[in-house]
Amino acid sequence: MKSLSQSPRPRPSCAELRRARPLLGTLVEITAGGVPAARLARAVARAFAAIEVVQARLSFHDPASDLARLNQAGPSEWVTVHPLSATVLRHARTLARTSTGRFDAAVAPRLQSWGLLPRPRPAVPRSVVARGSAGLEFAAGGRVRLPGPMILDLGGVAKGYAVDRAVAVLRRAGVTRGLVNAGGDLRVFGDWTAPVQVRHPGQPGAFFALGGLRDGALATSALTYSARKWRGRTVGALVDPRTGQACGHGVSISVWARSAWLADGLTKVVASAWAEGRGAGSAADTCGVVVAGEPAGTGFSLTGLLSRYQARAVVVAADGRAEWLGAETESLFNHDHVA
Amino acid sequence: MRLSPLFTAATALVASTSGYATDYLSVEQAQQVFFAGATLVAVPLQLSPAQAKVVAQKSGVKLRSSSVRVWAVTGGGWFFVDEVLGKHEFITYAVGLDAAGAVRGVEILSYREAYGGQITTPKWRAQFAGKTSVSPLRLDEDIANITGATLSCRHVMEGVKRLLAIYEIALAVPSAAPVLR
Numbered sequence: 318m319k320s321l322s323q324s325p326r327p328r329p330s331c332a333e334l335r336r337a338r339p340l341l342g343t344l345v346e347i348t349a350g351g352v353p354a355a356r357l358a359r360a361v362a363r364a365f366a367a368i369e370v371v372q373a374r375l376s377f378h379d380p381a382s383d384l385a386r387l388n389q390a391g392p393s394e395w396v397t398v399h400p401l402s403a404t405v406l407r408h409a410r411t412l413a414r415t416s417t418g419r420f421d422a423a424v425a426p427r428l429q430s431w432g433l434l435p436r437p438r439p440a441v442p443r444s445v446v447a448r449g450s451a452g453l454e455f456a457a458g459g460r461v462r463l464p465g466p467m468i469l470d471l472g473g474v475a476k477g478y479a480v481d482r483a484v485a486v487l488r489r490a491g492v493t494r495g496l497v498n499a500g501g502d503l504r505v506f507g508d509w510t511a512p513v514q515v516r517h518p519g520q521p522g523a524f525f526a527l528g529g530l531r532d533g534a535l536a537t538s539a540l541t542y543s544a545r546k547w548r549g550r551t552v553g554a555l556v557d558p559r560t561g562q563a564c565g566h567g568v569s570i571s572v573w574a575r576s577a578w579l580a581d582g583l584t585k586v587v588a589s590a591w592a593e594g595r596g597a598g599s600a601a602d603t604c605g606v607v608v609a610g611e612p613a614g615t616g617f618s619l620t621g622l623l624s625r626y627q628a629r630a631v632v633v634a635a636d637g638r639a640e641w642l643g644a645e646t647e648s649l650f651n652h653d654h655v656a
Numbered sequence: 657m658r659l660s661p662l663f664t665a666a667t668a669l670v671a672s673t674s675g676y677a678t679d680y681l682s683v684e685q686a687q688q689v690f691f692a693g694a695t696l697v698a699v700p701l702q703l704s705p706a707q708a709k710v711v712a713q714k715s716g717v718k719l720r721s722s723s724v725r726v727w728a729v730t731g732g733g734w735f736f737v738d739e740v741l742g743k744h745e746f747i748t749y750a751v752g753l754d755a756a757g758a759v760r761g762v763e764i765l766s767y768r769e770a771y772g773g774q775i776t777t778p779k780w781r782a783q784f785a786g787k788t789s790v791s792p793l794r795l796d797e798d799i800a801n802i803t804g805a806t807l808s809c810r811h812v813m814e815g816v817k818r819l820l821a822i823y824e825i826a827l828a829v830p831s832a833a834p835v836l837r
Contacts, residue, residue, distance in 0.1 A: 335678070335680055336680055336681070336763065336764075337678070337680050337763075337764035337767065338761075338762060338763060338764060339749075339762055339764070339809035339812040339813060340809070342809060342810075343809055344747075344764060344767065344809050344812075346678075358689075510658075510660065521744070522744070522769070525669040525670070526669070526670075527669075528659060528660045529659070529660040530658075530659055531657070531658040531659070531660070532657050532658055533657025533658065533659065534657075535659075573657065573659050574657070575657050627657070629659065633669060636668075637668045637669045637670060638667075638668050638669075639667050639668065639669050641667075
């Protein structure tokens with residue numbers, strides 16, 4: 318506890334503003350600094366507004382959102398969406414492809430049957446399978462089409478994307494350093510190293526200090542709050558799309574990446590690969606946390622994917638044992654090219 | 657992107673237990689956020705048992721107190737300060753309504769959370785009796801940036817529903833157009 322209280326908090330000498338609003342189903346906190354107070358206030362208000370736009374376009378709950386219209390349209394129909402929605406859908410498709418299905422935005426029916434997303438009316442037809450977003454189709458004019466009967470939920474990347482949008486707005490407004498934290502999907506930019514703590518996967522009132530984050534994003538997925546019993550099994554908001562089973566039991570999975578949508582989405586990939594490795598009984602590592610870096614015979618390499626995205630992951634078990642995966646070297650990202 | 661992890665490769669992290677607490681805005685600052693330059697006048701508002709019942713029915717949320725902290729804004733509009741208490745978190749927030757009763761915005765004024773055996777829930781809750789956002793309570797030291805295990809804003813959204821019902825029952829001019837959207 319003391320080590321945390323003694324760790325230096327960033328206290329920029331210039332004006333600093335810290336605000337929080339209830340958005341994206343969580344509390345979104347924005348800290349910004351480096352410009353005079355009045356400009357800061359306007360910039361932060363605009364950043365919150367940008368998050369509201371992402372929320373309105375990609376909400377699973379709001380029947381008027383682009384996402385809801387796409388889900389309602391079904392597989393044969395092209396749906397015109399906002400460029401922002403098309404970007405997030407493309408991100409979802411990219412990650413579904415590069416992870417060979419370990420991330421999939423089509424897991425929504427699973428989450429619905431577990432009570433983690435509202436059930437649609439009428440009920441989901443049996444033909445709907447909880448995978449397949451790698452096949453999303455795009456056409457000119459911002460048109461998108463589902464490749465088959467499926468229901469998408471962009472919860473896996475949209476929150477991170479909203480954080481990226483907020484950061485872009487702050488930067489455009491001249492803010493020189495800041496942090497946007499959407500309930501644990503966070504991104505830091507500018508001249509600032511932010512100390513970051515991750516919640517204990519079993520005891521949400523306890524924290525592990527992970528280190529300092531500078532010019533990058535960090536997202537964490539864990540079942541700490543979402544886990545519940547369903548027909549005698551523990552289920553939660555982390556689903557392995559290839560098995561339809563909940564994954565990530567007892568651990569928290571954090572990913573560093575250059576942008577928050579990517580960090581957000583990669584946590585799901587790590588969770589699936591972790592479950593895969595455990596299921597196959599492969600490679601328990603030196604500290605006992607079982608991580609599926611290279612599940613045998615699948616042709617998939619988690620560490621390969623992480624280095625492709627210049628990302629790093631850490632899996633923290635309830636007893637504090639941590640396994641770090643991905644690029645060892647400091648990544649030299651050009652943060653200007655972040656989505 | 658740069659990350660300075662405390663450790664690399666397989667390591668053991670040391671957990672710390674702490675209350676997470678942050679103050680964002682004072683009541684006066686929040687008033688200026690929603691209604692810059694305007695004058696706000698506190699309106700003493702005590703709901704009758706009958707009104708409280710209707711509010712609970714309309715909003716689907718139980719009323720914690722029959723007294724409401726609300727200010728009238730010169731030139732139209734209302735400003736509320738309210739608190740919601742979850743199992744582990746205590747959130748003070750402000751809501752601004754425009755003259756027609758539409759939500760202008762919601763700002764979190766302060767956030768506190770506590771877990772753990774040493775802080776039993778009833779006792780922890782009791783600490784907050786009579787507390788307002790202008791008499792902040794320090795729970796241990798605050799923690800800078802937390803990742804993992806998403807906090808829910810469900811209680812705040814329920815609280816906003818309740819304030820809108822209170823507005824409709826006790827403050828809206830009867831002849832005004834429907835204001836709940």
